[in-house]
Amino acid sequence: xxxxxxxxxxxxxxxxxxxxxCAASGFTFSSFAMSWVRQAPGKGLEWVSAISGIDGxxxxxxxxxxxxxxxxxxxxxxxxxxxxxxxxEDTAVYYCAKSRSGAVAAxxxxxxxxxxxxxx
Amino acid sequence: xxxxxxxxxxxxxxxxxRVTITCRASQGISNYLAWYQQKPGKVPKLLIYGASTxxxxxxxxxxxxxxxxxxxxxxxxxxxxxxxxxxxxxxNTALTFGGGxxxxxx
Numbered sequence: 094x095x096x097x098x099x100x101x102x103x104x105x106x107x108x109x110x111x112x113x114x115c116a117a118s119g120f121t122f123s124s125f126a127m128s129w130v131r132q133a134p135g136k137g138l139e140w141v142s143a144i145s146g147i148d149g150x151x152x153x154x155x156x157x158x159x160x161x162x163x164x165x166x167x168x169x170x171x172x173x174x175x176x177x178x179x180x181x182e183d184t185a186v187y188y189c190a191k192s193r194s195g196a197v198a199a200x201x202x203x204x205x206x207x208x209x210x211x212x213x
Numbered sequence: 214x215x216x217x218x219x220x221x222x223x224x225x226x227x228x229x230x231r232v233t234i235t236c237r238a239s240q241g242i243s244n245y246l247a248w249y250q251q252k253p254g255k256v257p258k259l260l261i262y263g264a265s266t267x268x269x270x271x272x273x274x275x276x277x278x279x280x281x282x283x284x285x286x287x288x289x290x291x292x293x294x295x296x297x298x299x300x301x302x303x304x305n306t307a308l309t310f311g312g313g314x315x316x317x318x319x
Contacts, residue, residue, distance in 0.1 A: 128308060130257075130308075130310075137298070137300065137310060137311075137312055137313040138249070138251070138257060138300050138302075138310045138313070139310065140302070140307070140308040140309055140310055143308060152306055152307060152308075154307070154309075155214060188256060188257075190257075193259075193262060197304055197305070197306070197308065198262070198304050199247035199259055199262035199263075199302065199304055200247075200257075200259060201259045201262075201268065203256040203257055203258075204256070205256060206256065
């Protein structure tokens with residue numbers, strides 16, 4: 094059974110940093126692209142970042158480019174999102190999601206999410 | 214970046230009605246289009262990928278069509294359990310979502 098478990102969310106001040114983790118199990122983690130998607134309270138889904146399972150290429154939404162860094166440790170079956178220079182508008186539930194393939198594609202499994210609150 | 218525009222933003226229909234949601238891409242995306250369902254308080258669920266391929270386990274009343282810039286999600290006979298917000302998503306070098314369509318029962 095595929096499982097994705099996010100952690101690392103919490104309350105952080107504007108300008109601060111946070112690192113999210115997503116522990117994966119139930120599939121060959123290294124073979125699949127992974128994504129981060131966020132959802133602000135009462136709002137729609139917003140794609141944040143993705144990382145290929147083929148060559149490790151990374152992709153970012155314009156809203157986080159230069160501030161967030163996605164990475165993966167295939168030996169630990171874990172996906173990360175390093176978030177720096179956080180802003181109020183980064184407040185959201187952050188989901189990790191597994192792609193259907195090694196390339197960036199539709200996401201067929203999602204974690205339960207972790208809440209990030211940016212506030213002073 | 215590619216922009217995805219969904220319409221309508223919300224709709225209300227009766228049980229057993231046919232429901233259609235549209236999604237338009239700001240440039241051609243071939244068939245790199247997925248549809249998701251998100252029920253209140255739940256995580257998103259993949260319904261369709263490749264614009265028209267039904268994800269395993271998804272009821273056959275859901276279908277998708279389109280290619281290039283214009284896409285549709287159709288529910289042929291709306292059921293009470295289909296109350297949710299539906300999102301389209303392009304997937305190539307960016308995975309932009311549409312704004313969502315909230316579906317309610319009249």
